[in-house]
Amino acid sequence: MKHRVEKLACVAMALGLSACATVENLTPTAARAPASGSYETLPADRLIGKWGMASYREEKDRARTERIARQCRQPYVIAKGPTDGVMMHVADDSQQYELALKRARDGKTYLGFATPPGDPQDREIVSMTDKEMIMRFVDPDANTRYGTFIYVRC
């Protein structure tokens, strides 16, 4: 089973973020680093809510994709997970899993299972504010097939 939800052990205790914090402004909360490596987990509460979700592959399509996501048709709902993660889907799987925000040593932020950041099943967070998130799958195949996702808060 490729899914490793049972391994999820993210800790995200520190809340109280500023309303418009970017990914870079998030406060790491990794008081407990997984044995597999040292990385920080970040509070994921800001992902909770309803989002318009659309994808594009070429930069020329980004603006209109964003406009369509803003329409919030059939919004994608992100709920709080049993621990401190959020309930979301991974590529090609209709089941929801608890995923965590993780920061890699190089400063990049990922969303995924409790594995070192940059795992093939992770999403890389390209940008994130309280109103909009842009992500793409780390797995090159999934990234090619689905493109870059824009989430706009409804």
Next chain:
Amino acid sequence: MTTQDTISTRRSMRPWLAAAMVATVTLLAPSFAQAQAASAAAQRETMNVGDEPGRISTEETIIRDGPYARQLVFFRSNEPPGTLVIHTSERFIYYVLGNNRALRYGIGVGREGFQWSGLVKVSRKAEWPDWTPPPEMITRQPYLPRFMAGGPGNPMGARAMYLGSTVYRIHGTNQPETIGQSISSGCFRLANGDVIDLFSRTNVGAKVIIRHSAQL
């Protein structure tokens, strides 16, 4: 020979083609033989619920062998060259060349209850068209984006020719193995390489005749 054997698929990726080419939209209502059996559900849908976004089928994919391979055929018709004639029951689309000749392409058609007939015109053409999954597909595959800009993983495929003011299109597919089948919601699909070829020959305003014979 399996269906898969009849398909030539190269998975090499090519750079993206030019942006969607939008011609003047002339919403031309069918002048006779109104669309039949086009259910309300089909009217709402933009694609078939069985489609699989994310699968890759590049513009090189064509049907090379078997009855659904593109081929020059004898085709008795008084229609002017450039006319498209779709025989739903036979799973063929004919591009009329004149002198009783036509180019014939294999197609996938609407599933039972979603097949129709009529006379329309090509109202618009688009390269790598966008795709909006229908609600029931989102229910089944909630991880899908609610809108996907055109590209190789898009079920609409490499090209689309919009039929009059209807919701139906002649388009490509990322599932070329479905050519010859009846699984769509009323659209007509070709392998990407074939739809690119047909797209290049077909002009906006071209006459499209859809014929459907009931099967016993």
